[in-house]
Amino acid sequence: MKGNGGMKVVLLMCVGIFVCMLDSTIMNITLPAIQDSLHTSLETSSWMLNVYTMTIAVLAIPLARFAEMFGRNKFYIVGLFVFGGGSALCGLAGSGEILIAARFVQSLGAAILIPCSMVIGINAMPIEKRVIPLTLLGATQGLSTALGPAVGGFITEKLSWHWVFYVNVPICLAAFMAALFILSLKNENRVRSAIDWFGLIFSVFAIFPLNLVLIKGNVWGWDSAEAIICYVTTFVSIGLFIITEKKAKAPMVNLALFKDRLFTGSVVSVTAGFIFLIGVMVLLPQFLTSFQHKSELEAALLVTPVSASIFVFSNVAGLLSKKIGYTLPVAAGFAIMGTAYYLLHRLNLHSTASEIILLCSLLGLGFSFVISSATMASTSSFEGEMLTASQSVFSMLRQVGVVLAVAIFVAGLTNNIQAKKQVVVQYANKELNKLDLPESAKQKILAETKRAIDGESIARKAAPEIISDQERRQIIDQNIQKALAAVPESQRASVQGGISEQIEQQVDQEIAKQVNSTAAYSKKVETYAKQRISSSFAETYKAGIPFVFFCCLTGLIFRTKKQSASPLALPAAVE
Numbered sequence: 001m002k003g004n005g006g007m008k009v010v011l012l013m014c015v016g017i018f019v020c021m022l023d024s025t026i027m028n029i030t031l032p033a034i035q036d037s038l039h040t041s042l043e044t045s046s047w048m049l050n051v052y053t054m055t056i057a058v059l060a061i062p063l064a065r066f067a068e069m070f071g072r073n074k075f076y077i078v079g080l081f082v083f084g085g086g087s088a089l090c091g092l093a094g095s096g097e098i099l100i101a102a103r104f105v106q107s108l109g110a111a112i113l114i115p116c117s118m119v120i121g122i123n124a125m126p127i128e129k130r131v132i133p134l135t136l137l138g139a140t141q142g143l144s145t146a147l148g149p150a151v152g153g154f155i156t157e158k159l160s161w162h163w164v165f166y167v168n169v170p171i172c173l174a175a176f177m178a179a180l181f182i183l184s185l186k187n188e189n190r191v192r193s194a195i196d197w198f199g200l201i202f203s204v205f206a207i208f209p210l211n212l213v214l215i216k217g218n219v220w221g222w223d224s225a226e227a228i229i230c231y232v233t234t235f236v237s238i239g240l241f242i243i244t245e246k247k248a249k250a251p252m253v254n255l256a257l258f259k260d261r262l263f264t265g266s267v268v269s270v271t272a273g274f275i276f277l278i279g280v281m282v283l284l285p286q287f288l289t290s291f292q293h294k295s296e297l298e299a300a301l302l303v304t305p306v307s308a309s310i311f312v313f314s315n316v317a318g319l320l321s322k323k324i325g326y327t328l329p330v331a332a333g334f335a336i337m338g339t340a341y342y343l344l345h346r347l348n349l350h351s352t353a354s355e356i357i358l359l360c361s362l363l364g365l366g367f368s369f370v371i372s373s374a375t376m377a378s379t380s381s382f383e384g385e386m387l388t389a390s391q392s393v394f395s396m397l398r399q400v401g402v403v404l405a406v407a408i409f410v411a412g413l414t415n416n417i418q419a420k421k422q423v424v425v426q427y428a429n430k431e432l433n434k435l436d437l438p439e440s441a442k443q444k445i446l447a448e449t450k451r452a453i454d455g456e457s458i459a460r461k462a463a464p465e466i467i468s469d470q471e472r473r474q475i476i477d478q479n480i481q482k483a484l485a486a487v488p489e490s491q492r493a494s495v496q497g498g499i500s501e502q503i504e505q506q507v508d509q510e511i512a513k514q515v516n517s518t519a520a521y522s523k524k525v526e527t528y529a530k531q532r533i534s535s536s537f538a539e540t541y542k543a544g545i546p547f548v549f550f551c552c553l554t555g556l557i558f559r560t561k562k563q564s565a566s567p568l569a570l571p572a573a574v575e
Contacts, residue, residue, distance in 0.1 A: 006124060008182055010133045013121030015175045016076065017137055018144045019083065019168050020110035020117075024053055024402055025148030025278065026164055029285040029296050033161040040096035046410060047100050049282075050211055053402040055107035056114060058204050060396045061252050062196070063108075064115035073183040076116045077176060083109025084172030090165035106165075118394070120183075138375030139314030139368070141398075145277065147307040149285045153300025199252030202241035207400065209233040214407030253393050262326070263390055265557035266378035267397045269330050272551045273370035274401030276337055279409040279544065280344065280363055281306065283537060288356075291349060291534040302356050309364025310371070317372035326373040331555035333369030336362055338548035345542035349534050377558060409540060416536035424529045425450055431524060435517050445518060449525060479503045 027034070031045050040048075067075035086106030093099035121133045155163050213220075213230035220226045245251040258264050281303065288299035321329045340363040343355070378394045428449045432442050483499045 007132075009124035010121045010136055012175060012178055012182055013076075013117040013124070013133075014136055014140045015171065015178075016080065016113040016117035017140045019171055019175075020056075020113050021141050021144040022148050022151065023087075023106065023110070023165075023168065025145055025281050026152040028149045028282050029153040029289065029299055030156045030161045030164050032286075032289065033156050033296070034096075034099070037161060038093070038096050038099065044096040044100070046406070048096065048103055049406050050403060051100050052103050052107045052110070053406065054207060054211060055104055056111045057207055057396050057400045057403055058200070059108065059111040060115050061393065062200050063111045064119075065196075065250070065252075067112065067116050067119075071185070072116050072120050073179070073185055075112055076120060076183065077179050077185075079109045079112030079116060080172045080176045080179065081109070082106075083113060084169050084176070085109075087165045087168035087172070091162040134376045135315055135318035135372060138318065138372050139310065141371060141375070143307055143310045143314070145274070145281070145402075147304075149281055150300040150304040150307060153285065153296035153298075157295055157297040157300075196244070196248045196250055196252035198244045199241060199248060202237045202244055203252065206234050206237035206241055207403065209237075211403055211407050214404075214411045217411055253396075257390055257393060261557055262377040263394075265326065265330070265554060266374040266376075267394060268557060269370055269551075269554050270374040270378070270394065271397045271401035271404075272554060273333070273337075273367055273374065274398055275405040275408070276341070276544065276548050276551075277306075277363065277367050278402050278405035279541075280340075280360075282406055283409055283413055283540065284344075284356075284360075287347065287534065287537045291530060291537075292351075302353060303360055305357050305360040306364040306367075309361050310368045313365050313368040314372050317369040318376060320369075321373040321376055326377050326558040327555040329369045329373045329555075330558065331552040333366045333373070334548055334551040334554070336366030336369070338366075338545060338552070340366060341541050341545045341548050345538050345545060347538045347541070349530060373558075409544075412540045412543060413536055416539050417533055420532045420536050424525070424532055427528055427532075428525045431521055435521060445521075449522075479506075 027049055031048070034040065034048070035045055063075070083106055086102055086104075086109055089102035089105055090099060093102050118137055121137050125133050151167075152164050155161075155167060209230035213222075213227050213234075217227055241253075242255070245253050245255050284303055285299045288294040288302060289296065294302065317329055317333070340359045343359040343362070347356075375394075378390055429446060432446055432449075435442070480500050480503050483503060
């Protein structure tokens with residue numbers, strides 16, 4: 001039953017790719033539920049997402065090198081064990097910090113599984129049939145990434161956020177048992193090599209500060225000392241990384257890969273493609289749940305067309321790329337994604353389900369052309385150790401695209417929301433000045449309005465409290481004393497009851513009038529705030545439109561070189 005080839009191996013590798021890429025986006029809809037359950041901040045939640053993709057981006061290459069040294073099949077099984085165990089720890093997490101640590105463990109397994117799955121799956125079929133595993137593995141990457149929010153929303157609503165992670169455990173267990181029967185674990189070819197520790201260190205110092213400044217930039221200020229330190233650290237580290245890789249005997253990234261135009265085009269295309277895909281998959285579910293008040297399941301179903309389009313069209317895109325080359329499919333893919341972004345910039349509170357389904361379908365259609373073409377191009381010129389190196393770099397840069405997408409789009413949205421909140425506060429202050437209220441009441445209402453806006457609790461179930469019971473009693477007593485002072489002392493006792501009742505009614509009527517005017521103010525500000533703040537999503541996507549269409553030019557990178565008939569391979573020292 002054991003062997004190193006055949007469709008059963010390819011399908012098993014698809015399972016490894018599926019669970020890893022699914023978990024890169026499965027938390028998107030689940031985050032609000034996790035925040036409420038674990039009482040975490042938005043910043044902590046961002047790290048829950050980013051620690052996963054950052055770890056994969058940094059460690060995929062060295063762990064793939066370890067797999068070459070000790071056996072890919074054995075490492076694939078180890079990856080399943082680590083990923084499944086990390087998923088169980090995520091589900092058991094009782095705080096945001098513990099969940100971040102558990103996500104790190106989970107990502108270690110993913111950093112093993114993703115490159116190993118690609119290389120094992122591609123090598124499972126002969127060269128003349130390589131298009132089959134390439135198409136299946138490429139489609140699985142895009143499908144699972146796009147399917148994440150839908151799966152997360154369904155599980156969260158029907159079970160709980162914990163099961164978003166627990167669901168991985170039986171899948172990994174089944175794949176673990178299947179791997180023991182399908183994969184050959186004895187006498188695997190092993191490569192004598194070394195780990196590029198300096199390359200690993202410099203890659204960490206390049207990726208982490210960049211991600212940090214994108215997350216904290218709005219708080220620090222984009223030109224603050226902290227931000228400048230991050231910029232300098234990133235650029236210096238990139239320079240040192242390139243110098244190190246040129247001189248290293250066993251570089252983390254074999255720069256010779258980038259001499260191949262097909263490979264260069266593939267990594268540029270896939271990085272850009274994932275940036276624009278994840279930019280939608282991270283933010284759109286939040287818009288649907290927070291501003292259109294959809295349930296997690298409803299939001300999941302509305303974004304499902306992204307996954308469906310990728311599933312349906314990836315094979316078609318792969319076959320088309322094989323026949324006509326990569327230039328036109330990649331250019332067409334980004335053009336279609338650009339059209340989806342044009343529709344996204346018109347997103348508002350009244351956008352219909354059919355409009356959202358259309359733009360999601362277009363996004364998935366465009367991405368299917370990009371990912372299928374890029375995946376095929378990334379392997380078309382390589383064999384052996386060069387194939388492993390190409391897939392490690394391909395996986396790393398794909399994850400860099402995911403990391404950048406989360407950081408860039410969340411930072412852009414946060415910046416837009418902060419600007420809109422200031423506009424709402426100005427509007428609220430202007431409307432408040434029109435009300436006939438005591439100045440003290442206006443200050444109290446404005447302060448509560450600011451707290452509601454800053455806390456993103458725009459919808460208020462009741463008007464802000466204008467006057468407390470104690471303050472009401474004081475006003476009544478003061479007015480009674482004033483009224484009694486105008487009455488002869490001998491008559492005060494007889495008229496006090498009537499005066500008290502009359503003044504109490506008058507004060508309550510005035511308070512009721514103020515409450516009604518304040519309620520109208522509150523409703524007006526609420527409606528205005530929802531419209532203005534929800535427009536932050538559309539403006540974020542509007543800023544991305546020219547960049548998506550500009551990426552159509554990446555297809556030209558493939559143009560001057562035809563697909564090689566003889567894949568290249570580096571000689572490897574094999575034990």
